[in-house]
Amino acid sequence: MAWRVFRFFLFQLCGGLIGYWLVGLANPLHGLIIGLLTASALWVAIDLRRVAQLLKWLKEADQTRPLRLHGLWAEVATRASRLLRQQESRAQDSERRLQEFLSAIQASPNGVVLLDALGRIEWCNMTAGEHFGFDPKRDLQQHIGNLVREPAFLAYQAVGDFTHDVQMPGPRSTPSRPVRLAVHLHDYGEGRRLLLSRDVTALEQAEVMRRDFVANVSHEIRTPLTVLAGFIETLQNLPLTAAERERYLALMSQQAQRMQTLVSDLLTLSKLEGSPPPRADEWVSVQRLLSQCEQEGRELSATVAAPGHVWRVLNTGPAELAGSYPELLSAVGNLVSNAVRYTPASELIELAWRTLPDGQAELSVQDAGPGIAPEHLPRLTERFYRVDRSRSRDTGGTGLGLAIVKHVAQRHGAELRIHSVPGEGSRFAIVFPVSRIRADAEADGFADQLVEARRA
Ligand code: ADP
Numbered sequence: 212m213a214w215r216v217f218r219f220f221l222f223q224l225c226g227g228l229i230g231y232w233l234v235g236l237a238n239p240l241h242g243l244i245i246g247l248l249t250a251s252a253l254w255v256a257i258d259l260r261r262v263a264q265l266l267k268w269l270k271e272a273d274q275t276r277p278l279r280l281h282g283l284w285a286e287v288a289t290r291a292s293r294l295l296r297q298q299e300s301r302a303q304d305s306e307r308r309l310q311e312f313l314s315a316i317q318a319s320p321n322g323v324v325l326l327d328a329l330g331r332i333e334w335c336n337m338t339a340g341e342h343f344g345f346d347p348k349r350d351l352q353q354h355i356g357n358l359v360r361e362p363a364f365l366a367y368q369a370v371g372d373f374t375h376d377v378q379m380p381g382p383r384s385t386p387s388r389p390v391r392l393a394v395h396l397h398d399y400g401e402g403r404r405l406l407l408s409r410d411v412t413a414l415e416q417a418e419v420m421r422r423d424f425v426a427n428v429s430h431e432i433r434t435p436l437t438v439l440a441g442f443i444e445t446l447q448n449l450p451l452t453a454a455e456r457e458r459y460l461a462l463m464s465q466q467a468q469r470m471q472t473l474v475s476d477l478l479t480l481s482k483l484e485g486s487p488p489p490r491a492d493e494w495v496s497v498q499r500l501l502s503q504c505e506q507e508g509r510e511l512s513a514t515v516a517a518p519g520h521v522w523r524v525l526n527t528g529p530a531e532l533a534g535s536y537p538e539l540l541s542a543v544g545n546l547v548s549n550a551v552r553y554t555p556a557s558e559l560i561e562l563a564w565r566t567l568p569d570g571q572a573e574l575s576v577q578d579a580g581p582g583i584a585p586e587h588l589p590r591l592t593e594r595f596y597r598v599d600r601s602r603s604r605d606t607g608g609t610g611l612g613l614a615i616v617k618h619v620a621q622r623h624g625a626e627l628r629i630h631s632v633p634g635e636g637s638r639f640a641i642v643f644p645v646s647r648i649r650a651d652a653e654a655d656g657f658a659d660q661l662v663e664a665r666r667a
Contacts, residue, residue: 215283219254226250258284269295321409322392328402330355330368342392342408344382355406364394373397378411391415427595431473431609435466442466469607476611479541480594483618489535496651497530497564497574500539505562508547515606516556525563529651530572532643534623542619543574545612546639550578552606554636572648573628575640583631591629592617616641623647 230246231239261284268278269291278288313334316323322339324332331352332345340347345358356365367377373396381390391412397405442463446456505524512519532539543562550560558579566572583591587598595610597603603610613627620627620641631637 212283222254223247223250226253265291321407324355324406324408326355326404326406330404332358333403339406339408342381342410367394368396376407376409381410381412424594427610428473428477431595432470435469438466439463469604472607473609473611476609476615479615480611480618483538483615483622488622489533489538491533491647493533493535494531494649495534495536495539497532498526498651500532500536500543500574501526501562501564503540504543504547507544508551508560508562511548512551512556512560515552516554518556520551520554520556521559523559523561525561525565527563527565530564530566531649531651532623533647533649538619538622542616542641543576545616546576546641549608549612549639550576550580550637552608553602554578554580566648567642570645571642573640573642575638577636577638579636582633582635582637583629584633588629588631592627613639 226249227243227246230244230249231242234242234245261280264278264280265284265288268276268288278285280288313336317336317338319336319338322336322342324335324339324343327333331354332350334351335345335347337347339345343359345353350358356368359365361379363377363379376393376395378391378393381392384390389412390410393409393411395407397407399405442459445451446459451459501524505522509519509522512522547560547562554560560579561575561577563575563577564572565575583598587596590596591598592613594614597608597610602608616639617627623641623643624647625641625643628640628642629637630640
């Protein structure tokens with residue numbers, strides 16, 4: 212800076228001297244002033260030219276071109292350029308952060324909409340677009356009230372109490388496939404609003420299922436309890452003969468048994484839901500499973516449908532299944548119990564294990580019972596669903612048997628397939644994946660058959 216001041220005065224001095232030399236002989240003061248003014252004007256002109264050069268250089272996208280300036284202007288150029296670079300890098304940094312932030316909001320499973328002070332959409336993520344059915348680009352600057360016309364939302368917006376959310380049906384909601392959204396508005400900034408949306412369809416369905424389940428269990432327990440209470444009162448208040456007492460006690464025992472079965476099925480279901488999946492390296496003998504189920508079936512058959520049923524057990528080859536023996540026994544046991552309870556005495560019940568052409572294998576229970584109408588088939592595995600409520604109760608059913616079977620099948624990576632024709636009987640098959648089947652080490656022929664099926 213000092214060097215620049217020195218150069219300025221030197222410039223003035225030279226200008227003054229030249230002025231004095233050219234004009235000053237006639238009028239030295241005039242000559243001096245003209246010289247000084249000319250030198251000043253020249254100095255300003257040179258500076259202006261340098262400023263113009265500097266501005267042009269700064270306007271360039273990148274200041275890589277060398278700038279032929281020296282001294283103070285070179286310093287100004289360097290500092291301005293450094294400042295510009297810093298600012299640019301800060302702006303890029305902010306832009307990057309903004310993009311990261313927006314990507315994070317995009318990835319959110321919740322819908323996010325930013326509204327300006329007039330209620331117009333400034334930005335929204337894809338989830339919000341899906342929830343409300345608007346286009347995240349095309350619908351920018353649209354008023355939210357024009358796009359979301361649901362009365363519950365409009366009333367919520369009008370009242371202005373945003374301490375809680377509001378629930379409303381989604382725009383694509385239909386009676387067969389309902390969609391429920393929980394929508395919450397939050398004030399922020401100067402009059403702006405943040406709109407958050409959540410798809411609560413599954414949550415609501417789970418809540419409905421929980422309520423239904425509790426209602427069903429209460430109902431199932433209340434019925435035998437009422438009967439029991441009635442008998443107790445009768446026994447307490449009426450003078451009964453020994454034979455009558457015997458009959459009442461037998462009926463009471465039947466009701467208690469019914470409650471016991473229900474509680475036991477509920478416990479089985481809750482255990483299945485709460486325990487880790489069965490191990491894939493514990494092997495169960497299919498032959499043992501079939502024999503035990505047949506034996507239990509025959510025993511039940513003798514008690515509920517005297518003189519019993521005709522039994523056939525097919526095993527296309529000794530094999531082993533990876534999984535839990537008690538769970539598999541409970542699943543097949545339930546299928547056998549159903550077959551026994553719904554099939555008239557002396558009719559055929561077939562228990563079979565066979566490998567399928569694609570290498571999978573199935574454990575099936577087939578009966579010659581009344582069969583099931585097609586409209587009931589998709590709902591059979593729902594808890595407490597019964598085709599014939601009184602028949603199920605009369606035979607000691609809880610409505611939970613097939614739910615248990617389905618659960619066990621899923622836990623073993625298997626699938627429950629039901630085929631039934633009214634009047635012709637039913638066939639329930641649990642189809643196991645290849646990975647859970649192996650030949651019983653003691654049976655060579657079957658091992659070859661299984662290896663071939665796996666290859667195919
Ligand atoms: P339940 O304890 O009532 O038998 P399940 O869950 O085992 O309950 O079966 C559900 C319903 O499916 C039964 O109530 C019955 O109407 C029907 N069902 C199950 N198995 C058979 C079968 N083998 N033949 C005819 N109907 C069956």
